[in-house]
Amino acid sequence: MCLPCVPQPDGSALHRAAAMQDAFSEGDIDLNDRIDKRVIDRDAAISQAIRREIDTRPRERETQDVADLLVAYLEQIGVEYVFGIPGGAIEPLYNALARSGRRGGLKHILARHEAGAAYMADGYARETGRLGVCCSTAGPGATNLITGVACARENGIPMLVITGQPALPLFGKNALQESACTGINTLAMLQHCTHYNSLVSHPEQLEAKLVAALQAAVRPPRGPVHLSFPSDVLRTPLAHAVPSYDLKRLLRPSSLLDEDAVGELAELLDGAKKIVIIVGGWCGEGIGAILQYATLRSAPVVTTPDGKGLLSPRHPLFRGVFGFGGHASADEALEDLSVDLILAVGARMGEWNSGGWNKSLMNERLVHIDESEEHLTLTPMARLHVRGRIVAVFDRLIERANEAARLAYEQHRAEHEAKAAAWEPESILVERDKCHSDAVPIKPQRLFHELGRLFPQSTRYLADTGNSVAWAIHYLQPSDRRLGDRRVGGGIKRVVSRRQSSGGWLRLTMNFVPMGWAIGGAIGTAMANPDGPVMCITGDGSLLMNGQEISVAVAEQLTVVFVVLNDQSLGMVKHGQRIAGAEQIGCALPPTDFAVLARALGAEGHVIDSPQDLLDLDIDAICARKGPTLLDVRVAAEEIPPMSVRMRVLAAAL
Numbered sequence: 001m002c003l004p005c006v007p008q009p010d011g012s013a014l015h016r017a018a019a020m021q022d023a024f025s026e027g028d029i030d031l032n033d034r035i036d037k038r039v040i041d042r043d044a045a046i047s048q049a050i051r052r053e054i055d056t057r058p059r060e061r062e063t064q065d066v067a068d069l070l071v072a073y074l075e076q077i078g079v080e081y082v083f084g085i086p087g088g089a090i091e092p093l094y095n096a097l098a099r100s101g102r103r104g105g106l107k108h109i110l111a112r113h114e115a116g117a118a119y120m121a122d123g124y125a126r127e128t129g130r131l132g133v134c135c136s137t138a139g140p141g142a143t144n145l146i147t148g149v150a151c152a153r154e155n156g157i158p159m160l161v162i163t164g165q166p167a168l169p170l171f172g173k174n175a176l177q178e179s180a181c182t183g184i185n186t187l188a189m190l191q192h193c194t195h196y197n198s199l200v201s202h203p204e205q206l207e208a209k210l211v212a213a214l215q216a217a218v219r220p221p222r223g224p225v226h227l228s229f230p231s232d233v234l235r236t237p238l239a240h241a242v243p244s245y246d247l248k249r250l251l252r253p254s255s256l257l258d259e260d261a262v263g264e265l266a267e268l269l270d271g272a273k274k275i276v277i278i279v280g281g282w283c284g285e286g287i288g289a290i291l292q293y294a295t296l297r298s299a300p301v302v303t304t305p306d307g308k309g310l311l312s313p314r315h316p317l318f319r320g321v322f323g324f325g326g327h328a329s330a331d332e333a334l335e336d337l338s339v340d341l342i343l344a345v346g347a348r349m350g351e352w353n354s355g356g357w358n359k360s361l362m363n364e365r366l367v368h369i370d371e372s373e374e375h376l377t378l379t380p381m382a383r384l385h386v387r388g389r390i391v392a393v394f395d396r397l398i399e400r401a402n403e404a405a406r407l408a409y410e411q412h413r414a415e416h417e418a419k420a421a422a423w424e425p426e427s428i429l430v431e432r433d434k435c436h437s438d439a440v441p442i443k444p445q446r447l448f449h450e451l452g453r454l455f456p457q458s459t460r461y462l463a464d465t466g467n468s469v470a471w472a473i474h475y476l477q478p479s480d481r482r483l484g485d486r487r488v489g490g491g492i493k494r495v496v497s498r499r500q501s502s503g504g505w506l507r508l509t510m511n512f513v514p515m516g517w518a519i520g521g522a523i524g525t526a527m528a529n530p531d532g533p534v535m536c537i538t539g540d541g542s543l544l545m546n547g548q549e550i551s552v553a554v555a556e557q558l559t560v561v562f563v564v565l566n567d568q569s570l571g572m573v574k575h576g577q578r579i580a581g582a583e584q585i586g587c588a589l590p591p592t593d594f595a596v597l598a599r600a601l602g603a604e605g606h607v608i609d610s611p612q613d614l615l616d617l618d619i620d621a622i623c624a625r626k627g628p629t630l631l632d633v634r635v636a637a638e639e640i641p642p643m644s645v646r647m648r649v650l651a652a653a654l
Contacts, residue, residue, distance in 0.1 A: 066203045067096035067234040068241035070162075073210055075105050077247045079133055081124060081527055083109045083117040087137025089164030089177065092234035109527065109556065111520070112548040114141055118148020119520025120527070120552075122157050123462070126503035127528035129284070131217060135162040139177030142186035142228075147514050150193035152224040154512040155306075156282060156348075156372075158217040159224035161194065167232035168201065180230075187228055196225035203236040207244055218251050221372035256371070257388035257396070265367060265386050265393075266400045272340035275299045276333050278322060278361070280347025281306030281510070282370065284503060286390035290345060291315070293394050296405050298412070299343075302330040304353040305473045307346070309461070309504030313425040313477040320428045322361065324352040325473030325642045329428040334360040341383075345369045346390050349378045350511050369393055425477050430642065435475065440610045441634045444565065444641070448475035450611065451535070451563065454619050458532030460525050463508045464518035466539045467571040470641035476537075478505060515539075516546030519562070523549060526558040533623045535561045540589055541570045547597065553628040554602035561622060562603075562630040564594050567637035575640050598630035608633040 070093070074082070086094045100106040111117035114136045121132030132152075136145050142163040152159045163186060166175040172182040179186040180199070191197050196216040198209050213225040269275065277299050283290060287310045294301050300319045303310065308321050320327030322334060334342060342365050347353050349368075354361055366382040368375075369390065376385045386393060426432055434445035448471050451461075457479065463472035507525070509517045522536035543564050553560045565571070574587040595605030604622075608614050608631050622629045 064238050064241035065092065065096070065234065066206055066229075066236045066238060066241075067092040068099065069206060069238060069243065070210065070234075071096045071100045071106060072241050073207075073243050073247055074133060074160075075100065076243055077131065077214075077251065079106060079131060081107050081109050082133045082135055083111055083120040083124070083524065084135035084162075085111055085114055085117060085137070085141060087141050087164065087177075089138035089166055089231050090135060090141070090162070090229075090234075091164075092231055093135060093162065093164070093229070096234075109552065111552060113546070114144035115148045115514075115516075116520040116523075116546060116549040116552070118145050118152065118159070118161070119517050119546075120524035120549075121159050122148065122152050122155070122517070123507075123521035123524025123526075124528045125152075125157050125159060125524075126507055126521070127460070127525045129503075130158075131214065132157065132159040132524065133162070134159065135164075137164045137177065138166060138179045139184060139186070141177075142179055143184075143189065146189060146193065148517075148520070149190060149224045149226070151509055151512045151514050151517055153193040153195070155509055156222045157224065158222050160214065160217060161190070161224055161226040163190075163226065163228045164234075165199070165228055165230040168230045169232070171230075187226075190226045193224070194226045195221075195223045198226070199228045199230075200233055201230065203233055203238075211245055211247065211250060214247065214251055219254060220256075220370075221374045253389065255389060255392065257392045258386060261384065261386040262388065262393055262396050265369075265384060266397060268341060268367065268384065269297075269397065270402055274336070274339050275341045275343060276319075276336070276339050277301045277343045277345060278334075278347060279303045279307040279310055279345055280353060280370075281310070282346030282348070282372070282375075283307060283310055283390055286346070286394055287311060287504075289391050289394035289398065291317070293397050293401070296398065296401050296409050298409070300333045302333055304347050305469075306353070306508055306510050307504075308473060309506030311504070314423065316423045318423075318425070321473055322353075322358075323355045325470040326355065327428040327474065328430070331355070331358075331360065334358075339365065341365055341367055343367050343369060344379070344382075346371070348372075348375045348510070352510055429475060434639075438611055439636065441636045442608065442611050442614065443636045444471045444639050445475055446611055447563075447565075447608075447614070447633060447635060448472060449477070450614050451537075452476050452478040454614070454617075455533060455535065455561075456623060459505070460503075460522075460529065460532065460534045461506045462518040462522045462525065462534070462536050463506065464536070464538035464542045465509065465513040465515045466542060466565075467567075467575075467641045468518070468537045468539050468542070468565055469508050469513075470572070470643050471565075472506065472508070472537055474642045476506065515542040519543065519546045519549050522560050522562070523553050523556075523558060526553065526560050527556065530559070533559045533561055535563060537563045538565070539571060540564055540566045540568065540592060540594065543594060544589070544592070547594075548601075550598060550603055550628055550630065551601045557626040558628060559623060559625060560628040562598070562628060564630060564632050565635050566592070566594060566632055567635050568592075569637065571637070572641070572643065575643065579640075594630060594632040598628075598632075603628040603630050605630045605632065 097106055097108050117134040121134040125132035136142050149161055165180050166178050171180045187199055196213040200206055200209055213227055217225045277294050294317050301317045302319050302322045305323050319333045320330035322330040364383050367384045368379045368382045369386045370376055434443045435449040437443050437446050463469040518536045518538050522534045526534040568589050570587040577584050595607045598605035
């Protein structure tokens with residue numbers, strides 16, 4: 001028997017198979033009755049012998065190419081997952097990922113749409129404080145990534161975006177999905193939503209361009225970077241796919257600090273009787289030092305919408321959120337005429353963070369502290385700009401705090417503790433009575449009150465664009481979110497949940513705000529944090545855009561709870577049109593049973609019509625389940641979310 005192109009085994013198994021062949025050829029069997037069985041048995045024996053031989057034979061050394069070197073660098077800096085969708089132009093990278101996976105290296109997570117892959121990389125980066133990585137093939141694969149990449153750009157998320165290209169000799173020949181400079185130029189499309197963007201046109205360029213790209217990704221202002229590879233460049237053989245550079249050393253956080261500006265700030269603070277601190281979303285690493293200094297000065301603390309998740313709503317110095325979806329208490333803290341200085345820390349002062357560029361914040365009392373020069377350019381009216389690593393700035397301020405501040409704190413310690421015990425976070429909410437309403441359908445205020453109360457303190461919450469984010473900013477208040485803040489006097493650090501260098505218990509996207517971001521973001525977060533539940537709070541409009549990604553959570557057995565605010569509309573659009581007196585158009589959605597959809601995708605699904613339906617859920621079982629759960633919440637559709645800031649800006653633009 002001839003088996004062309006198939007390795008031939010040795011040993012007794014093959015001899016037995018040959019004996020069967022001989023017996024058959026010599027006529028030792030009844031051809032009429034037994035030929036089919038003997039043929040089947042013969043072929044099976046030979047196939048099994050071949051498989052055993054191949055399985056036991058030492059593997060030849062796998063060939064290495066440029067894609068393997070790229071993967072080796074990602075392994076070097078601790079990347080765990082690459083989120084993406086394969087295709088012809090990016091196939092060499094996938095071959096390298098497969099080889100990496102066999103040796104326990106990188107794991108590929110198959111998204112259902114490239115935008116979902118970018119959102120997953122975003123969620124992973126926020127949870128870990130490390131680089132998120134996503135990839136796509138050429139052409140439409142790359143263009144599908146753009147919205148997710150632009151979102152990461154506006155939110156300062158470190159991300160490496162890898163796209164494929166047809167082979168270099170095919171440039172300009174109208175190849176399939178050609179997306180080089182001679183086709184649909186995806187490199188140009190990504191230019192304005194990345195901090196570094198380049199075509200790797202020669203193998204020798206890889207290391208230099210990768211180092212430059214990743215330094216741009218992880219250093220302020222941080223954000224996505226893009227490298228595009230022709231398929232033949234990725235396939236170029238290498239003798240040794242071994243990195244030449246130590247990326248961990250090259251990407252080490254900068255100790256940048258403007259000592260002169262810090263000195264000037266310390267003098268201003270010494271002369272200030274009353275200060276307010278506003279915490280932005282970029283304060284993750286430094287939040288402990290910020291709160292320690294706030295405690296020393298008994299300074300009220302407000303947050304931007306994206307900064308809310310960095311401290312407990314029950315912190316005695318917390319006075320609410322300033323800006324979109326925020327609280328009147330935060331406005332009052334900043335409008336207080338007795339306040340000498342407002343310290344805005346790690347905050348990009350766009351529309352949502354600044355309350356629509358509210359004059360109570362954007363004035364000469366403002367001191368803007370940030371690592372990013374780009375952020376500082378948005379506050380030219382500030383009395384002082386202090387650029388530097390935020391944790392280093394506040395460590396310096398604590399060291400230089402005058403003795404009077406320390407003594408005052410010690411003298412009034414009992415008063416501080418009494419205020420802490422008396423602080424009631426619900427006092428800052430509007431329509432507090434609706435947080436306890438038993439009305440059917442369930443009111444969003446009651447829903448968010450219960451979500452914060454029912455789910456464990458380790459829960460990560462991601463709020464999607466639309467009504468979801470407005471309700472979450474104002475009403476979501478977990479029961480106990482002490483994040484291990486450093487205490488005055490060097491007390492023991494209490495860690496309840498893992499503290500990361502970015503993100504907090506509530507995550508949202510600012511400025512670019514694409515619908516459906518939280519769905520992929522929650523999956524990326526759960527990949528990085530398998531120890532606790534992750535909750536995605538989204539709307540029916542967003543789920544109809546990106547809900548297919550739920551099947552990724554099913555495939556990866558992730559404990560993600562998808563809470564869908566089902567009001568049969570694009571709720572924020574509907575309410576915005578009504579408030580503005582505009583035509584009611586383009587906001588109605590058909591009735592959809594999302595619980596059925598979830599079950600069709602392999603998730604668990606529940607319909608929530610009333611508060612009692614929510615209370616009847618087995619929360620412990622949901623949080624222990626290795627797989628996603630979807631709550632289809634039929635919310636009271638006419639409740640208007642706190643969106644006055646947005647409406648004020650829109651009205652002013654008319």
